Every structure is written in C-alpha cells, then in structure tokens.
Amino acid sequence: MTALQPIRMTDAQLVAMIDRIALESSRTEKERYLADLAATSQGREMIQLCYNPFWTWGITQKEMPPTGQGPSEGDTLAEIKTLLMKLAARELTGNAAAEVVASAFASFTPAAGRLLWLCLNKDLKAGVNTASILAVDPSIVPIFAVMRANSYEEKHVKAFPVAVEPKLDGHRVTFIAKDGGGGFFTRTGKAIDSLEHMIEPTLKALRHWAGMTRITNGQPNPVHDLLSVLRYFGGVPEIVLDGEMMSDQGFAETSGALRRKSEDADVRFHIFDMLSWDEFDAMGDVAVPYAHRRQRVLDLIGCTKHLGDRLTVTEMRVARSHDEIQLIYQDYRARGFEGAMVKLLDGPYQKKKSRSWLKLKNEDTEDLQVIGVFQGQAGGKYEHTIGGLIVDRNGVEVRVSGLDDATRAEIWKLWCEDVQLVAANPNVGYKGETFGIVGETFDRRMKLLGHVVEVEYHEVTPDGSLRHPRFIRFRDDKTGEVEK
DNA sequence: TTCCGACAGTGGGGTCGCAAT
C-alpha cells in the first residue's frame, strides 16, 4: 500500500514525530500524524514494539532513568529491538535483564533513551492506542478481538423478542480449529496451555458434527448455510467456538485452573456462539443473525452429547418485554449466576464492544471508613494528587478509585491538612499509607481520615474484600463509627 | 444546539510463574 520512506531519521526526529502526535488534542489530527509516523520504517517499528500485544518484556520502567549525552551513532532502534526481543524470549530475566536495560540507558542519548523507555512501557504516550493504529493501518500489529457486551439499557433494545442467557462468571474463551489442529485462546488471543487436554476431544466433536448428514426438508437452514461455506483441513472444519470456560468451584478457581501449568484444568466450555474461521478472521461484522449462530451451536452440541459434558451450550430464554427481562434476571441471580446477558436475536457478530449484547449484573453499596489514601502511579496524570482512597472493611484494606478530577483535588487538600496534624508527609505514593485508624480512634479534627464514604461494588470476595470497588460519595452524616 | 458513542487513560481484586531475598 503506502511505500515506506527509506530515509533514515535520527532518534531525535523520531521522538519529535511521536511528540507531535501527543501535542494534538484532536483525535482526527492525531490520526493524521500517526499515519505519517506509520509511513516511516522506524515509526512503524516503534508502533509495533509498543502495541504488539504478543510481545511482553517481563520488566517495566516507570520513571525515565538517566541517559548518557554522546551523539547518536549507529542504528539505535535496531539495538533497542535486539534487546527487547531477548527480553520477549525471556533469554534475559531478573537482575540480568535489569542490568542490561540500565546500561543501555546509560549508553544512550536522551532521545534514544526515550525510545527505549516508551517501548518498555508499551505506550507511545501520545494519546493513541490500538483503535487508532487499526484505523490508520490494520496490518501494523496483530489484532484479536471477540464480541463483548455493553451495559443493559432499555433504549438499546430496539425490538422484541430478545434472547436472555445466564451471565457466567468464568473466563471468556474461544476455540479455534484451523489447519487440521486447534487451540483454546483467551479474550485477548493468548493461548491457554492448561486446556491442551481438551483440544483433541473438541476437534473430535467438530469432525463428528461435520460428518453427520442432516435432513434439510427443503427449508432454509442456518446450519447448512454454514456447512456450505466451511473449509476443511484434514477432515477438520475450520471453526471458531466462542463461550465461557467455567470451573464448578467459582471464579477464583476458574482463574487458577486456567493459569496453573502443573495440571489439566478441570473446567467446562459453555459455548454460546459459533463462526467459520473465515467469518471470524475477516475485518468487520459477521452479518449472520445471533439466532442463526445459536442454532449452529445447538446443532453441534446436539449431535456430540455422547462425547462427554465438557462441551455444553449455555441455556437461553426468550423475553418479550423489559419486565420479562427483569424477571429472568432475578431468576438467574437466585440460581447463583452472575447476572444475565440480553442478546438481540437479529444482531450480527461484532468483534468489539457491541450494543447487540447487553449485560445485567448485581451492584451493591456499603458505607466504609476512610483510613488512608494513595497517589497516582509515578509518571501518570494523578502522580501528584489522589489516586484513590483506602477504606476499612472489617479489618480488610480496600483500595477505592473511580473519582472524578474535582473530587481528587478536594480530597488531596483534606489529606494534606489531616497529615499536618500528625506531622507526616502527604506524599505517600502509589503504595499509599494508612494510620491504622479504625472506629473511634481517629483525631476528631481530621477532615478525611475516619470519615465515611459510600462504595459501590459487584460482590464481596472470598477474602472479605470488594470486587470492582468504586467511590460514590461522602457520607458526611456518618463520620466516625460505621453503622451496624 | 445538545446528546451520545468511541476512545484513551486511570484505577480495583485475584491468580499464577518467576526471580530475588
């Protein structure tokens, strides 16, 4: 497409191109300058090093370390890439990695050092991310995206009936059958080693399904529509199954089982969607309506039940009104599910956060006493103000964020005043600090510590902490002792 | 003109592997 400029830029020129993107506040202008950057070989390389999701370094560098001063010489970017690829392969780890990185910074000019620092943080720090890069040129970095849901709002349901399914609190997983083999992948496209034992059974199910003959009755049939365009490799249909991987023992165990390398994960695959590889791999939406895609899954599971219960299809009900949706949601909650998924029956498969899938989840609030604060991450927007609050929940410290900028500024003032009373330094950093003040033991003159805030959350965790805790408001009527 | 969708950036609990201590 666009021919890369062969002209060799200096490191400083490359940094200048990146900073020019950062200086623009307009999204469209950012994308213009990002396109300029992507049109240079070095710029393209930087974008890849910063945004290829499959390259990680195993080491981070929050603050920019000191660099040398000498003039730039040789191909610094190639040097950086060589170093990073050693990190990516974990040929260099731990102290050895830290030493090599430190000496690289020490030998680099400030411009070269900045390039390395941006790469280590995997962020050009210019207000662009994967979506912008994709818009500029989809071929720069690999993209793996599955369909995700927005929060349920009545106005998003344009027509009834709709499908309602239980929301399963596990891990989103896709199975991809391709080139005669297969594999399980996470929501972001990482291979899941602990599911290798399920690959062959799943391929077997797909082969069995594809080999079954079915009666058409002369009617249009979504399954036959799929079969007619399917490609095969060694008898295996090239298919993508999309669903939720679940342990019977809850979310924490699902997480553990999928990460542990020591054993095969004892989980079941609750499938809710099914695409051909070509449909999944293509850019843009898959127009096949959800109702039809679901019939594909029912067909697959229906004719492979005898192969075991590791592969299942999620249950589904049909709602004809918002009231019915609420009733089904309440029923799912009563049965222990995380919530409900509302899916538009004629909606396409969209490889992004879609309005065709809507989620309902339980949310609760609690009033909890502030016992400390923490600042924002070093080098970030909130480094010198409030990053969040630390509240006490029956002896468990819960860190609470979700504050708006004005509230952060207000709280930072209160914190600075409180801290003066005990002659302490307000700069406690991201680690944060508490003064062990619980119940009535705080100084009555304090304006923040000991006061009560309302915290919203999804659920209480097994350790007595809160999942997804976020600040709602101060409860100034409730300073001091937490009620009940 | 106002509203709202998409995007980037900030932050949470919890789990594992790995390396340092």
Add this chain to the structure above:
DNA sequence: ATTGCGACCC
C-alpha cells in the same frame, strides 16, 4: 519459605 513483580483474567 517468603516476598515482590509482571502479566492477565475479571
């Protein structure tokens, strides 16, 4: 044996 960090799940 414990601790802390990085990477990813939600």
Add this chain to the structure above:
DNA sequence: CACTATCGGAA
C-alpha cells in the same frame, strides 16, 4: 473488570 474525560458525529 468499572469509571471519567474528551472529541466529533448523530440527533
């Protein structure tokens, strides 16, 4: 995962 800030097109 949830949330806030921002820009720019939809309404």
